[in-house]
Amino acid sequence: MKTEDLIGMLATGAGPAPRAVAAKRLLPVLLGGAVASALLAASVVGFVPSALFANVGWWTKFTYAALLAVVLAWPVARLARPVARLRGPWLLPGAVVATMAFLGMWQLGHAAPEARMSDILGHSWAVCPRNILLLSLPAMGGAFWALRGLAPTRPRAAGLAAGLFAGAVSAAGYALSCTEVSMAFVATWYTLGIGLAGAVGALLGPRFLHW
Numbered sequence: 195m196k197t198e199d200l201i202g203m204l205a206t207g208a209g210p211a212p213r214a215v216a217a218k219r220l221l222p223v224l225l226g227g228a229v230a231s232a233l234l235a236a237s238v239v240g241f242v243p244s245a246l247f248a249n250v251g252w253w254t255k256f257t258y259a260a261l262l263a264v265v266l267a268w269p270v271a272r273l274a275r276p277v278a279r280l281r282g283p284w285l286l287p288g289a290v291v292a293t294m295a296f297l298g299m300w301q302l303g304h305a306a307p308e309a310r311m312s313d314i315l316g317h318s319w320a321v322c323p324r325n326i327l328l329l330s331l332p333a334m335g336g337a338f339w340a341l342r343g344l345a346p347t348r349p350r351a352a353g354l355a356a357g358l359f360a361g362a363v364s365a366a367g368y369a370l371s372c373t374e375v376s377m378a379f380v381a382t383w384y385t386l387g388i389g390l391a392g393a394v395g396a397l398l399g400p401r402f403l404h405w
Contacts, residue, residue, distance in 0.1 A: 219340035220267050220337070220359075223363075227337075228333075230332040231329040231364040231367025231368055232367035233367075238371075242370060242372065249375050251375030252369070255374070255380045258365075259365035262291070266358050270352070270356055273348055273351055274340070274345065294381045301378050313376045313378040313379065314378045314379060314382055316376055322387060325368055326364050326365050326388060327361070327390045329368055330361045330388075333360035334357055334395060336360075338395075338398070342403060349402075349403035350396050353399015353400070355392075357394050357398075360395065361388035361390070361392060364387075365388055
């Protein structure tokens with residue numbers, strides 16, 4: 195929303211603002227971004243074998259990414275408004291990441307010493323963060339679209355939140371093609387990929403989200 199549009203609405207008595215505008219714009223981004231990421235990854239790698247769905251490690255990975263995407267929608271929605279308070283919205287994403295880090299360390303603590311490096315690196319550590327970053331681009335574009343239709347006043351912070359949100363969405367989609375099941379791997383490389391998407395969003399925010 196541009197400044198002129200906001201002034202015009204106030205001047206003409208537009209009535210109360212509609213509720214949950216940010217959520218309504220972000221929901222299709224979340225769903226569409228996850229589907230796009232899954233289809234793009236599957237077209238290159240293929241879906242995971244169905245037997246992997248019986249592995250608790252796979253469900254932990256998918257739940258981590260999906261839950262992180264859902265809770266990251268809160269800071270994105272807050273930053274879509276002027277003068278947003280941010281401490282509360284970041285607590286839940288921080289708690290989800292901290293929980294995944296704890297699970298990864300717990301697994302390493304119970305693993306044989308010779309198996310710990312394998313648990314961390316898996317077989318795809320070198321490409322996992324890059325894949326999550328690349329697959330996040332459709333959702334990142336959608337999140338930026340959602341924010342541009344609203345009133346963000348902190349473009350860098352809003353870009354960071356949008357990038358992290360998109361990274362988590364793409365990680366959930368990527369999980370359907372990734373056969374890694376180590377919690378230490380997920381805590382390390384999935385989180386790094388999501389963080390890289392956040393960094394890209396922070397770089398792009400001032401360029402694309404300014405009024």
